[in-house]
Structures are given as structure tokens and as C-alpha cells.
Amino acid sequence: MTDQTSIHKELALIVDDEPTNRLVLSALLTQMGFRVIEANDGFDAINHFTVDKPDIVFMDIMMPGMDGYEATSKIKEMCGDNFVPIIVLTAMSDEDALAKCIASGGDDVLSKPFDARMLQSKINAMLRIRDLHRNVSDLYGQIRHEQILAEKIFSRAVSTYNVKSEGLRTFISPASVFSGDMVLTAYGPGGDLHVLLGDFTGHGLSAAIGALPTAEIFSAMAGKGYDGHAIMSAINEKLCVVLPVEIFLSACYVYVPNDLSHISLLNCGLPEAMYVNKNGGEISRRIPSCFLPLGISRSFPPKNSFESFVPEPGGSLFVFSDGLIEGRNEDSEEFGVHRLESSIKDEADIQNTFARIIEDISGFCQQATQHDDITLVEVPFSDKLFSHSGHSENKQSEEVWHYDSNDSDEDDSYRFALCIQGARLRYVDPLPLVMSNLKELKLSQKVLTESYTVLAELLVNALDHGVLGLESSLKTQEDGFTFYLDERNKRLENLIDGSVDIEIKISWEVDGGSMMFIVKDSGSGFAYEQHQQEIKSNNSYSGRGLTMVKALCESVQYEAPGNKVEVLYKWAD
Numbered sequence: 001m002t003d004q005t006s007i008h009k010e011l012a013l014i015v016d017d018e019p020t021n022r023l024v025l026s027a028l029l030t031q032m033g034f035r036v037i038e039a040n041d042g043f044d045a046i047n048h049f050t051v052d053k054p055d056i057v058f059m060d061i062m063m064p065g066m067d068g069y070e071a072t073s074k075i076k077e078m079c080g081d082n083f084v085p086i087i088v089l090t091a092m093s094d095e096d097a098l099a100k101c102i103a104s105g106g107d108d109v110l111s112k113p114f115d116a117r118m119l120q121s122k123i124n125a126m127l128r129i130r131d132l133h134r135n136v137s138d139l140y141g142q143i144r145h146e147q148i149l150a151e152k153i154f155s156r157a158v159s160t161y162n163v164k165s166e167g168l169r170t171f172i173s174p175a176s177v178f179s180g181d182m183v184l185t186a187y188g189p190g191g192d193l194h195v196l197l198g199d200f201t202g203h204g205l206s207a208a209i210g211a212l213p214t215a216e217i218f219s220a221m222a223g224k225g226y227d228g229h230a231i232m233s234a235i236n237e238k239l240c241v242v243l244p245v246e247i248f249l250s251a252c253y254v255y256v257p258n259d260l261s262h263i264s265l266l267n268c269g270l271p272e273a274m275y276v277n278k279n280g281g282e283i284s285r286r287i288p289s290c291f292l293p294l295g296i297s298r299s300f301p302p303k304n305s306f307e308s309f310v311p312e313p314g315g316s317l318f319v320f321s322d323g324l325i326e327g328r329n330e331d332s333e334e335f336g337v338h339r340l341e342s343s344i345k346d347e348a349d350i351q352n353t354f355a356r357i358i359e360d361i362s363g364f365c366q367q368a369t370q371h372d373d374i375t376l377v378e379v380p381f382s383d384k385l386f387s388h389s390g391h392s393e394n395k396q397s398e399e400v401w402h403y404d405s406n407d408s409d410e411d412d413s414y415r416f417a418l419c420i421q422g423a424r425l426r427y428v429d430p431l432p433l434v435m436s437n438l439k440e441l442k443l444s445q446k447v448l449t450e451s452y453t454v455l456a457e458l459l460v461n462a463l464d465h466g467v468l469g470l471e472s473s474l475k476t477q478e479d480g481f482t483f484y485l486d487e488r489n490k491r492l493e494n495l496i497d498g499s500v501d502i503e504i505k506i507s508w509e510v511d512g513g514s515m516m517f518i519v520k521d522s523g524s525g526f527a528y529e530q531h532q533q534e535i536k537s538n539n540s541y542s543g544r545g546l547t548m549v550k551a552l553c554e555s556v557q558y559e560a561p562g563n564k565v566e567v568l569y570k571w572a573d
Contacts, residue, residue, distance in 0.1 A: 010127070011035045013054035015045040015071065016089065017063045021112070025058060025089075028116055032123065042066025042074075049075050056126060057086045058110070061101065069104040076105035083133035085126035158211055161219035163187050167384030168195070169354050173323075173374040181321050181375040182211050186222035189435050189452035191258040193385050194222040194231070197377050198251040198294075199270060199321040210243050210295065224432040224439075225452060228255045229303045232266055232294070239295030248295040252287075252319045254379055258386045259548075262481050263317060263379075264308040266301075269293035271322055271337070275381075278314030280350040283341065285309060304489035310481045316350055317379040318357075323372035327361055330368045335361055354378045414441060414506040421499040425467065426492055430502055431456060441506065447571045450552050451515055454569055457545035458519040459500065464488060466523030466563050467498040498522045512572035514554075518564070525561030 012034040016022045019040075026036045037052055039045040041063050049057070057075060061068035072086055088106035092098065101109050107129070108122050162185045170183045180200040187193060196218055200210060214235050221231045232253050239249055250269030267273060267289045275285040291301045311317075320340075327335040340357065347356040357376060379385070416437050420428050435452055443451075464470045468491045474484045503518040550556050554568040 009033065009035055010055040011037065011052065013037050013039060013045065013048055013052070013057045015039045015058065015068065016060040017041055021060065025114060028114065028119060032120065042068065042071030045071050046074055049078065055084065056123070057084060058089055059086055059106065060089045069100060072105045081137065083130050085130050087122055087126060158182060158215045161186065161215050165193065165385050166387045167380040167382060169378040171358050171376045175370045175373050179373045181323070181373040182214070183375065183377055184215055184218045186219050188222055189225045189448055190456055191386055191449055193256045194228065195254040195377065195379055196251055197270065197319045197321065197375060198249050199375065200249050201247045210239050210247065210249060213238050213242060214249065225435045226432045227429060228253050228264060228266060228306060230429060233300045236294040236300050237298060240298050243295045248293040250293040254317065254319065256379065256381070256385060260313065260381060262308050262310045263381065264306050266291070266306045271320060271325055273317060273319045274344070275311050275317050276315055276344055276350060276353060277312050278350050280348045280353055281345045283344060285311065302489065302493065304486060308482055308485045311381050313381055315381050316353065317381065319377045319379065321373060321375040323370070323374040324361060324376055326372055327365045327370060327374055328368055329364055329366065335364050339364065416504045418502045419499060422497050423495060425463065425498060425500065426495055430459060430500065434502065434504065451569060454549050454552055454567060455517055457549050458517060458565060458567065460545065462500045462519050462521035466521030467500065468492065468495070469523065512570065514568060514570045517567040517569065520564040523563050525563045
């Protein structure tokens with residue numbers, strides 16, 4: 001009858017108002033190897049359970065005061081995640097009564113009078129379930145601990161790439177330990193800001209497996225000066241390779257140049273982004289998704305799929321994952337786009353709009369369990385974005401090289417030349433190639449930033465105005481910047497010939513150094529004198545870049561007919 005090898009000194013609690021029933025059951029349990037404590041009603045049972053913490057409970061139903069139904073329910077509530085078997089003792093055979101025993105929290109039913117063999121079988125079954133529950137609980141605890149540790153390492157690895165900005169605000173509320181949403185930020189070599197909000201399929205660890213390669217590609221390419229199209233194309237290609245078919249990345253890429261000339265976006269599968277004007281309450285522009293999420297198809301949209309516009313200064317762009325509008329309350333009702341728009345329209349101060357949205361979604365959902373991560377990003381169209389764009393947060397660890405006359409008897413100089421011809425001009429961006437070379441020379445971040453700014457302007461002039469024959473005056477028309485970019489992309493797609501030559505000469509001196517940029521294009525020439533006159537127009541985009549180049553450099557000299565320029569840039573240590 002007994003199974004002493006499988007039963008250890010477990011503590012059993014017997015709850016029955018009949019002393020005889022307690023005596024009989026106690027004798028049987030003692031013979032089986034249990035230690036036994038007794039309670040004569042429901043109140044006494046709860047006190048014993050709190051103090052003695054038994055391993056198994058035998059509960060009579062019909063008792064004065066607190067009956068077995070109520071006592072069972074309260075003890076199960078006290079157990080929490082810990083499984084303590086409760087075997088209900090009853091002389092009733094009514095099916096409704098037996099069903100009520102189980103509904104109140106009982107794990108099994110034992111009929112009176114007790115049969116020793118049936119008792120033994122039920123105990124063994126309950127203890128097996130209890131041990132299995134403990135094993136599963138221990139395993140879950142170990143997995144939970146490892147997930148928390150992995151999430152800390154993972155979050156640190158991803159956030160390490162991000163930069164700080166006083167204006168940029170983010171809110172992420174994960175649905176589980178791992179968030180499938182991610183926000184990436186980076187400054188380009190010229191101080192321009194790149195932002196990516198990504199939402200992987202689902203949530204949790206499986207949804208986060210693509211985040212690390214995405215962060216690495218985004219940070220590396222943005223830091224080298226690649227444009228948004230190249231960055232998003234590379235991420236898409238990588239995710240197509242590494243992700244299983246059921247996981248993909250909905251993402252919205254945002255680019256804001258440090259001169260605040262425009263905003264460029266590419267929305268791939270996220271809800272429409274919204275630009276809110278500076279006075280608050282007015283959504284002046286919506287940018288819907290225009291392409292499949294990343295990681296589904298290796299084909300990628302052309303550059304003209306990016307939406308570029310010149311917004312009203314002082315406003316903010318709001319980008320969010322679908323978890324925000326799909327957030328649910330306790331009645332399973334979604335927050336929805338209409339409530340989001342109400343949050344925006346009801347807040348007159350743009351400075352408070354971000355907080356207002358968070359307050360409203362939090363108040364709506366309250367304690368309801370969410371089935372998706374909630375993420376919101378605010379990108380203000382103001383100088384606040386670039387308060388930290390000096391790149392101290394980009395974690396450059398290389399030492400800056402300084403000239404030492406004792407290092408070498410030879411001339412300390414460096415020369416780099418690059419020529420891009422024909423249809424390759426459609427695909428090859430020379431800026432990242434040049435910047436990769438300059439970074440190897442251990443120049444200071446200030447020198448790298450200013451040299452990038454200079455070279456970027458020279459290359460825009462060479463390609464846009466020289467090879468493609470675009471006029472800056474196009475930007476002065478209504479929606480001119482958007483028209484200019486569309487026309488540029490069209491001409492670039494049809495380009496079959498032409499060339500841009502770049503030569504850079506660098507010399508170091510004891511107190512600093514100098515860099516000579518020589519850029520030549522195959523165009524008919526650049527009307528340099530005309531652009532100097534256009535600079536005088538305050539509302540004109542024309543000539544602004546050259547004005548900045550002249551402010552940074554010692555000299556800017558064009559050779560007739562204007563398709564070759566030599567620019568001398570100097571720095572001091």
C-alpha cells in the first residue's frame with residue numbers, strides 16, 4: 001500500500017470538522033510517510049497554511065463558519081505561482097457539487113469513506129503534478145533570468161550606437177522583456193541627423209534577432225556619409241539573408257540636414273508619420289507607407305520613393321509603431337488613429353504634444369495587457385536636434401595624429417584621387433569612399449566634419465549643376481525643393497555619360513595642416529559669378545552652400561568655364 005521510496009517527509013494539512021475523519025486520514029498519511037497537521041474549519045486551515053506552508057492539503061467541504069469551497073479558493077489565491085495540491089474530501093456524489101469543488105480551486109476529489117489504495121494513487125498523481133510544476137517553474141525562472149541578462153546586453157549593444165540630442169524624444173513600452181521595436185540615431189560626418197524607427201514582426205526575443213545587424217549597418221553607414229537610400233537598401237539586403245521568412249522589419253527612416261533645409265523620409269510598413277506645425281494642433285503633412293517592410297523582398301524602391309519636403313520651422317515630426325494605435329484597454333478597444341489625432345489637435349503647445357500623447361495612451365490602456373510594443377519618436381525641426389552633433393557621442397576612440405618633425409625626414413603629405421564616370425554616377429556615392437580614407441588619417445572630428453561639409457557641397461555642384469544641368473533657382477518655386485529632388489532623381493536615372501573627378505591633397509604642419517580639394521566635372525561650366533549675386537536674395541536657396549564653403553576655407557577658386565574648382569581648407573591644432 002505504501003511507496004516509501006517515492007514519498008519523502010512531506011507536510012500534509014488535513015481540514016475537517018469531524019475528529020474521527022481527521023484521525024483516520026492522519027493515520028493513513030503517517031503510514032505513507034507524511035508529517036501531518038490538522039485544522040477543524042476553514043479559518044483554522046488558512047492560519048495553518050500561512051504559518052506551516054504544507055506541501056499538500058486535504059479539504060473537507062461541509063464545515064461550519066468558512067466552508068471548504070471558500071477556504072480552498074482563498075488558499076489557491078495565497079499560493080500564487082506556487083502549486084500546492086488540494087484534494088477535496090466529500091461524501092457528496094452530486095455532479096454539480098463535485099464540479100463546484102474543482103471550480104473553487106480543488107485539484108482532485110476523494111470520496112468518503114477513504115480507500116487507502118485510491119488515496120495513495122491520488123497523492124502520487126498530485127505529487128507528480130506538483131514536481132512537474134516546480135520543474136517547469138524553475139526552468140521558466142532560469143529562462144526569465146537569462147532573458148533579462150540578454151536584454152541588458154542586447155540593449156547596451158544597440159544603444160551604444162545611438163547619439164544624444166536634446167530635441168529628439170523617444171518612448172518605448174515593450175510588451176515583454178525583449179522589445180521588437182527599436183530606435184536608432186546617428187550623426188553623419190557633416191552633422192546631419194539620421195533616425196530609424198523599426199518594428200520587427202511580433203515582440204519578444206524572436207522579434208529582436210535582427211536588431212543588432214540593423215543597428216551595426218545603420219551606424220556604420222550613416223557615420224561614413226552614406227545617404228538614406230543606401231542605408232535602407234543595405235539593411236533590407238542583410239535582413240533578407242539573416243531573417244526567417246516569417247520575420248520582417250517595418251521601418252521609417254528620417255533624415256534632417258543640419259542646415260534644416262528639408263526633411264526626407266522613407267516609410268516601409270509603419271503607420272503614416274505626421275508633421276505637426278509649431279503652434280500645435282495642426283497636422284500639416286502625413287507620410288504614409290510606400291514600400292514593403294524590410295527583409296521581405298530584395299528589390300528596393302528607387303531614390304525618388306523618399307518623400308522630401310520643407311516644413312514650417314519649429315514644428316515636429318511624429319513617427320510611431322502600430323503598437324501605439326493598436327494599444328487596447330481592458331474592454332479590448334483599440335486606441336486608434338482618431339484618438340491619436342485628438343491628442344495632437346487638443347494640445348495647442350507643440351512642446352507638450354509628445355507628453356500629451358503618452359499621457360493619453362497610458363490612461364487609455366491602464367493595466368490592460370498589451371500584445372505589441374508601443375513606440376513613439378518626436379523629431380523637432382529645429383536647431384535643438386544638433387546641439388550634440390559635435391560627435392563626442394559617436395565614441396571615436398582613435399587618437400588624433402599630430403605632426404612631429406622628428407617622425408620622418410620625408411614630406412608629411414597625403415594624396416587621394418577618385419574618378420567616377422558614366423552610368424556609375426547613378427550608383428556610386430563618392431562621399432563615403434573619401435571619408436573612409438580621411439578617417440584612416442586620424443584627423444580630429446572637427447576637421448572631418450568641416451571637410452565633409454566642404455566636399456559635400458562641391459560634389460553637389462559638380463553632379464547636380466555640372467553633369468545633370470540642374471539650376472538652383474528651381475528650389476525657389478512653390479514646393480521647389482521637392483520638385484528639384486524629383487527632377488534630380490529623374491535625370492540621374494537616365495544618366496549614361498559624364499564624369500566627376502576628385503583629388504585631395506593633405507599636408508601636415510607643426511601647428512595644424514591644410515587640405516586642398518580639386519573637383520572637376522564634365523559639365524559645361526558653373527556660373528559662379530551669377531551665384532554670388534543670387535546669394536544676396538534672402539529667400540533663395542541658391543549659393544548658400546558656397547557661402548558656407550567660403551566661410552570655412554582659405555580660398556575658393558574656379559577655373560573657366562567653371563567646371564573645375566580648387567578649395568583650400570586649413571586647420572590649427
